Amino acid sequence: KLESMGDAITELVALPDEEQWLSALPSLVASEGVETISQWRDATKHKHHLVHVATAKDFARVLELLSVNGFDLNVQRDSDQCTALHLAIYYKKPHTASLLKKLGVDTTLQNSYGESCDAKYEKLAETMQNIIWLDLELTSGFYDPAPARILEAAIIITDKDLNELGRGQWVINGFSADELLALANFHQKTFRDREPGGAFPPLADSPGNGLFSEIVASAVTKEAAQEGMLRLMRKHCVEYACPIAGNSVQCDREVLMLEMPQVYSFLNHRIIDVSSFTGLMERWLPDSLAAWKLDAAAEAAAGGAIYNHRAINDIESSISTMRWVRSNMLVQPPAASALNEPK
Incomplete structure (x- = not known):
């Protein structure tokens, strides 16, 4: 009976879709019983229980069904005593982790490394508030008919309070000098060399930022850049x-x-568009716009953030602008209690 039950659970675990699990589980529980199924372990070195497998698959509704049927969501796997919540946090499954907390799992249980889930869960919740600042330099503008290709990419990741956590910059190869010289006038003014004497001398009165020369010298493929960006984000x-x-x-x-479809798929659907704030200042707050421009110019003159169409510098400028907006525009109103205090 145990062997046939094990085969049935192995078949269940192999199902790729959560709906299939939800369909198959009730009959399995009815025929085998919770106690018998709870004895099952998978064949990996960790000897996972069913709740661990469901957690790794991010099947939150399956875990809810297991809980309703009386399965122990606090059960620890044999290899290292990790619970389902440990695994949800480790594999960064925030929805499943939140559900496990809601279902009342014990966050104080420790694994073999002496780690409980109390602080780990809070850290995961904090991580979900991080911001992925990104900038691309492209072969064509957004409204040009030709599909844009990426010349350079950069990412800076901050926490919700704009403190930097990590950064990366990728100059992408795969472009010949002739291809670069055939790009639009904006690109010639912006991306040629700063000084004459190289393969891409600057246009008159338009010292470039040197990106073209770095592209020709780069060994970084678009695919390698995408992998580097994913590593940083993960x-x-x-x-x-x-x-x-x-x-x-x-x-x-x-x-x-x-x-870069894998990078695209990693992101949340929401965006934080800094230019929306500057656009609103142009329309509604001209004095604030003037003050921001003065502060940005002073910062650039002092060697700080500067917007110069190099990806990492443009991100630094965006973050600097958002700090200004936060301090000068997004100001919390006084607490209700303070408003109601007697004068």
Whole structure:
């Protein structure tokens, strides 16, 4: 009986879709019973219980059904005494972790490494608030008919309070000098060399930022850049949870969908568009706009953030702008209790 029951659970575990689990589980529980099924372990070195497998698959509704049927959601796997909540946190499954908390699992249980889930869960919740600041330099503008290709990409990840957690910058190869010289006038003015004497001398009165020369010298493929970006995001962010941010960042997002679909898929659907705030200042708060421009110019003159169409610098400028907006525009009103205090 145990052997046939084990085969039935193995077949269940092999099902790829949560709906299939939800359909198959009730009859399995009715025929075998909770106690018998709870004795099952998978064949991996960890000897997972069913609740652990469901957690790794991010099947939150399955866990809810198991709980209703009396399965122990606090059961610890044999290899390292990790609970389902340990695994949900480790694999960055925020929805499943939240459900397990809601179902009342014991967050104080420790695994073999002496780790409980109390602080780990809070850290996961914090990580979901992180912001992915991204900028791309492209072969064509957003409104040009030709599909844009990525010349350079950069990411800075911050926490919700704009403290930097990590950064990366990728200059992408695969472009010949002739291809670069055939790009539009904006690109020639912006991306040629700063000084004459190289393969891409600057246009008159338009010292470039040197990107063309770095592209020709780069060994980084677009695929390698995408992998590097994913590694950085996975280190600091929960998949599908963290928004992308930057100036006119919806344009970058649409390019990612075609050029770097794995990066695109990692992101939350929300965006934080810094240019929306500057656009609102132009329309509603001209004095604030003037003050921001003065502060940005002073910061650049002092060697701080500067917007110069190099991806990492443009991100630094976006973050600096958002700090200004937060301090000068997004000001919390006094607490209700303070408003009601007697004068």
